[in-house]
Amino acid sequence: xxxxxxxxxxxxxxxxxxxxxxxxxxxxxxxxxxxxxxxxxxxxxxxxxxxxxxxxxxxxxxxxxxxxxxxxxxxxxxxxxxxxxxxxxxxxxxxxxxxxxxxxxxxxxxxxxxxxxxxxxxxxxxxxxxxxxxxxxxxxxxxxxxxxxxxxxxxxxxxxxxxxxxxxxxxxxxxxxxxxxxxxxxxxxxxxxxxxxxxxxxxxxxxxxxxxxxxxxxxxxxxxxxxxxxxxxxxxxxxxxxxxxxxxxxxxxxxxxxxxxxxxxxxxxxxxxxxxxxxxxxxxxxxxxxxxxxxxxxxxxxxxxxxxxxxxxxxxxxxxxxxxxxxxxxxxxxxxxxxxxxxxxxxxxxxxxxxxxxxxxxxxxxxxxxxxxxxxxxxxxxxxxxxxxxxxxxxxxxxxxxxxxxxxxxxxxxxxxxxxxxxxxxxxxxxxxxxxxxxxxxxxxxxxxxxxxxxxxxxxxxxxxxxxxxxxxxxxxxxxxxxxxxxxxxxxxxxxxxxxxxxxxxxxxxxxxxx
Numbered sequence: 001x002x003x004x005x006x007x008x009x010x011x012x013x014x015x016x017x018x019x020x021x022x023x024x025x026x027x028x029x030x031x032x033x034x035x036x037x038x039x040x041x042x043x044x045x046x047x048x049x050x051x052x053x054x055x056x057x058x059x060x061x062x063x064x065x066x067x068x069x070x071x072x073x074x075x076x077x078x079x080x081x082x083x084x085x086x087x088x089x090x091x092x093x094x095x096x097x098x099x100x101x102x103x104x105x106x107x108x109x110x111x112x113x114x115x116x117x118x119x120x121x122x123x124x125x126x127x128x129x130x131x132x133x134x135x136x137x138x139x140x141x142x143x144x145x146x147x148x149x150x151x152x153x154x155x156x157x158x159x160x161x162x163x164x165x166x167x168x169x170x171x172x173x174x175x176x177x178x179x180x181x182x183x184x185x186x187x188x189x190x191x192x193x194x195x196x197x198x199x200x201x202x203x204x205x206x207x208x209x210x211x212x213x214x215x216x217x218x219x220x221x222x223x224x225x226x227x228x229x230x231x232x233x234x235x236x237x238x239x240x241x242x243x244x245x246x247x248x249x250x251x252x253x254x255x256x257x258x259x260x261x262x263x264x265x266x267x268x269x270x271x272x273x274x275x276x277x278x279x280x281x282x283x284x285x286x287x288x289x290x291x292x293x294x295x296x297x298x299x300x301x302x303x304x305x306x307x308x309x310x311x312x313x314x315x316x317x318x319x320x321x322x323x324x325x326x327x328x329x330x331x332x333x334x335x336x337x338x339x340x341x342x343x344x345x346x347x348x349x350x351x352x353x354x355x356x357x358x359x360x361x362x363x364x365x366x367x368x369x370x371x372x373x374x375x376x377x378x379x380x381x382x383x384x385x386x387x388x389x390x391x392x393x394x395x396x397x398x399x400x401x402x403x404x405x406x407x408x409x410x411x412x413x414x415x416x417x418x419x420x421x422x423x424x425x426x427x428x429x430x431x432x433x434x435x436x437x438x439x440x441x442x443x444x445x446x447x448x449x450x451x452x453x454x455x456x457x458x459x460x461x462x463x464x465x466x467x468x469x470x471x472x473x474x475x476x477x478x479x480x481x482x483x484x485x486x487x488x489x490x491x492x493x494x495x496x497x498x499x500x501x502x503x504x505x506x507x508x509x510x511x512x513x514x515x
Contacts, residue, residue, distance in 0.1 A: 007213065007372065007373050008213075008371060008372055009036075009213045009214050009369065009370055009371060009372060009373065009375075009376070010035070010036060010037060010213055011036070011037045011039075011211065011212040011213045011214070012028060012036055012037070012038050012039075012212060012213070012214045012215075012216065013039050013040075013041060013202060013210060013212035013214070013215050014038070014040040014041070014216040014218055015041050015188065015202065015215065015216065015217055015218060015219055015224065015225060016040075016041075016042065016043075016046075016217070016218035016219040016220060016341075016343070017040060017042035017048065017168060017172060018048035018164075018168045018218065018220070019048070019168055019171070019341070019358060020218040020220075020340050020342065020343075020358045021040055021042065021216075021218035021341070022040070022168060022171035022172050022175055023062060023066075023171060023358055023359065023362050024216055024218060024340050024358070024361070024362040024365070025038055025040045025175050025179075025181045026066040026171060026174065026175045026179060026181070027062065027066060027362045027363060027366045028362070028365065028369070029066075029175060029180060029181050030065055030067060031065075031366045031369075032366070032369060033179055033181075037182070038180075038181050038182065039181070039182040039183075039184055039210065039212070040175070040181055040182070040183055040184065041184045041186060041188060041202060041204065041210060042183065042184070042185055042186075043185075043186070043187055043188065044185050044186070044187070045187070046220075048164070048165065048168050048220075053161050053162060053164050053277045053279070053284045054082060054159070054161055054264050054275075054277060054349075054352035054355070055082065055161070055162075055352060055355050055356070056103075056159050056352065056355070056356045056359075057103055057157050057158060057159045058159075058356055058359050058360075059159055059160055059355065059356075059359065060152050060154075060158075060159070062359050062362075062363070063152075064151075064152045066174065066175075066179065067174070067179070068171075068174055069151070070151040070152055070512055071151065071507050071511040071512045072170075073160070073162070073170065074280075074504060074507045074508060075507075075508055076166060076170050077162040077163055077166045077167045077170050078162055078163040078166060078279040078280045078281065079160050079161065079162040079163075079279070079280070079504075080160065080161045080162070080260050080278055080279055080280060080500055080504060081143050081145075081158050081159075081160065081262060081500055081503070081504075082158060082159045082160055082161050082262070082263060082264060083102060083103055083104075083134055083137060083138055083144050083156060083157070083158050083159075083262050083263050084100055084101050084102035084103045084104075084134060084135075084138065084263050084264075085100070085101045085263055085264045085265075085266055085351065085352075086098060086099075086100050086101075086135075086138060086263045086264070086265050087099050087100070087101070087266050087267075087268070087401070087461065087462075088265065088266065088267040088268065089268040089269075090266070090268040090401060090405055090407075090462060091404075091405060091407075091461075091463050092406050092407065093268065093407045093409060098126075099126055099127075099128060099457075099458075099461025099462060100126070100128040100129065100132075100134070100135040100138065100263070100457065100461065101128070101351075101454060101457045101458060101461065102132050102134035102135055102138070102263075103134065103156075103157040103158060103159065104133070104134040104156055104157050105132070105453050106132050106453060106456070106457075106482075106486075107131060107132060107133070107482040107483070107485050107486040107489070108478070108479070108481070108482030108485065109131075109453055111478065111482070112475060112478040112482055113437070113469065113471050113475040113479060114131050114437075114456075114479050114482065114483075115127070115437040115456060115466070115469055116469035116471030116475065116476075117471055117475060117478075117479030117480060117483070118130055118131065118460070118479070118483075119465075119466070119469065120471065120476060121476070121479075121480060121483070122483070126461060127456070127457065127460035127461060128457050128460075128461055130483050130486065131482070131483065131486055133156070133486050133487075133489040133490040133493060134156050134157075136494065137156060137262060137490075137493060137494070137497065138262045138263045140494055141259045141260070141262055141499050141500055141501075142262060142493070142494060142497040142498070142499060142500070143262070143497055143498050143502070143503035143504075144156040144157070144158035144262075144497075145158070145497070145503065146497060146498065146503075147498065147510075148513060149512075149513070150512065150513040150514060150515045151512045151513065151514055151515065152515075153515065155493065156493070161264070161277045161278065161279055161284075162279065163279060163284075184204070184207055184210065186204040186205055186206050187204060187205045187206075188202055188203070188204060188224060189203050189204060189205055190202075190203035191203070191225065191229045192209060196335075197335055198335050198336045198373075199212070199215045199225065199229070199335070199336055202215070213336065213373065214336050214337075214338070214370075214376070215336060215337045215338075216337075216338050216339075216340055216365070217337055217339040217340070217343045217344075218339075218340050218341050220341065220342040220343060221324065221342045221343070221346070222343075223329065223339060223342075223343040223344075225337050225339070225343070226329055226332070226334060226337055226338075226339040226343055226344070227329065227339075227343065229337075230334050230335070230337060232329050232330055232331055232334055232339075233329070233330040234325070234327055234328070234329060234330070234345075235327050235328055235329070235330050235345075236325055236326070236327040237326045237327045237347065237395055238325060238326055238327065239421060240326075240395055240399055240421055240422075240423060241326040241347055241348055241395065241398060241399060241402075242290040242292065242293065242402075242412065242415065242416065242421075243272050243288045243289060243290050243326065243350075244290060244291055244292075244323065244324055244325055244326060245288070245289050245290070245291045245296070245299070245321070245322070245323050245324075246286050246287065246289070246321075246322040246323075246349065247286055247287045247289075247299055247300060247319035247320065247321055247322075248284070248285075248319060248320045248322060249284075249285050249286065249303065249307070249316055249317075249320070250282050250284060250285075251283040251284075251285045251307055251312045251313070252281070252282050252283075252312075252313065253281065253282060254311060257501065258501075259278075259499065259501060260278040260279070260280065260499075260501045261276070261277075261278035261500070262500050264276070264277055265277075266350065267306065268405070268407065269287065269289070269302050270294070270302070270409065270410040270412060271289045271290050271293040271294035271299075271411075271412040272287060272288045272289030272290060272293075272294070272299075272412070273287075273288055273350070274286065274287050274288075274302075274303065274306045275288065275349055276306075276310065278500070280504060283312070285303070285306070285307060285310075285312070286319075286349070287299055287302055287303040287306070288348055288349055288350070289302075290412055291323075293410065293412040294412070300318070300319060303319055304316075324346055324348075326346065326348055327345055327346075327347075328344060328345025328346075328347075328391050329343075329345055331384050332361075332383065332384055332387050333379075333380035333383045333384055333387075334380070335376075335377075335380075336376055338365065338380070338383070340358055340362060340365075341354075341357075341358050341361075342354070344357070344361070344387075345391065347391075347394060348398065350398050350401065351394075351397065351398060351401075351450075353394050353398075353449065356449065357390070357391075357394075357449075360390065360447070360449075361383075361387070364383055364386070365383075368382070368383070386445075389445065390449050392423070393443070393448065393449055393450065394449050394450070395423060396423055396425055396426040396429070397450045397454070397455070397458075399416075399422065399423060400426060400455070400458055401462070402416035403416060403417065403422055403426070403430070404458070404459065404463070404464055405462065406463060429442055433464070433466065434466050434467045434468075435466060435467060435468050435469065436469070436470075437452075437456060437466070437469060438452040438455035438456050438459065439452050440452060442455070443455075
């Protein structure tokens with residue numbers, strides 16, 4: 001087939017459904033549906049993995065952009081509110097060991113030297129609980145908004161927990177019925193190429209050849225287009241991030257009025273950690289672990305012990321086993337093929353970066369959609385440069401949790417302290433942070449996956465004690481005012497906000513005001 005370098009991009013084919021495929025198709029259709037033909041090819045025999053139940057606040061923007069009703073999300077996807085993460089037993093392993101990574105910035109974060117003042121004025125109190133009101137909302141199970149707060153608006157910044165399987169079905173219906181995305185349910189049997197190496201069409205069993213100008217690989221870990229067709233290599237990060245296995249279970253509540261947690265719970269174990277996500281009628285609970293440090297049978301027992309210790313029933317079915325290799329493709333956009341989601345890579349569930357990377361990739365494509373084939377290579381270079389940076393920073397941030405732990409009770413935690421497992425950029429940053437707090441000078445992009453405030457929450461939450469931080473008397477007084485402001489907001493919000501379950505029940509009965 002002939003070269004089409006001067007031709008307009010008019011047909012976009014998304015291969016693979018699930019959250020990655022339908023979010024991508026939806027964002028493209030909402031913005032470009034009037035001029036693009038957008039089709040999604042989905043296999044009838046390959047189910048989505050369906051365990052990505054945690055999101056970032058960016059998901060609110062994504063869903064609003066594609067025209068989704070927030071009330072419908074809660075009614076159809078078992079959704080609940082998420083205001084950050086609580087980490088248990090990550091520092092010392094003791095029962096009272098906890099810290100928060102909330103979504104709200106510390107009060108006065110850009111105006112004062114908070115970390116230095118916190119060490120001077122409140123050294124025995126957790127940093128996040130002094131600098132922000134949000135951990136206290138989580139401790140009390142409060143929702144991030146009131147009954148009268150409109151859809152997508154917030155009193156406190158929030159994201160969602162939801163049933164990932166139901167979320168994919170929900171997005172599919174919206175994209176097909178409201179946004180005009182063509183849904184093709186069929187098996188991909190071959191890839192047809194142009195003379196220049198581009199993908200020309202996808203050969204299917206029942207629908208024949210589906211031609212396109214741009215192809216989005218959302219086929220999951222098999223990476224059928226980028227990985228298998230183009231042979232783009234996978235770059236393992238297992239030498240940095242050791243976890244490569246997960247066990248997942250759905251745990252029912254004891255009764256219909258059981259509290260719904262306002263944050264993801266992450267509880268460290270001997271060779272990994274347990275996630276605990278509260279939905280409307282159940283909890284999603286799973287153990288993430290390193291197969292090099294723990295066998296599957298022992299992992300099953302660890303997960304069962306955790307469920308029992310948190311009031312779960314003993315008669316649950318066997319946990320679903322998921323294996324993965326932490327890492328990513330050597331490049332993400334090759335010729336006229338872009339990989340989004342698991343086809344691009346996966347690190348581990350900690351801090352819920354997987355869905356956020358999907359959102360970033362899909363939003364970039366929507367905003368920078370090349371008009372012609374000639375522009376594709378330019379946009380692809382820019383995407384690859386930015387995405388390599390983003391993956392590297394996420395790897396650093398996830399490793400930070402393991403590096404800072406004071407636990408030495410197992411080989412898993414001891415191995416995480418080995419110098420050769422720590423990325424150079426993270427090691428250099430930790431050296432600087434002994435005397436300067438994380439700031440915009442460490443994280444230079446405006447769209448950082450984790451801003452400097454997130455690093456401060458984790459650093460100081462995990463007991464990182466700088467040797468010195470600059471703090472004048474004026475700085476200390478200014479920071480003290482912001483600490484008081486955070487405390488005042490806490491006292492104001494706690495009685496004014498409903499519980500997570502109360503607000504969710506209200507939404508299901510009455511909906512939410514629309515702006």
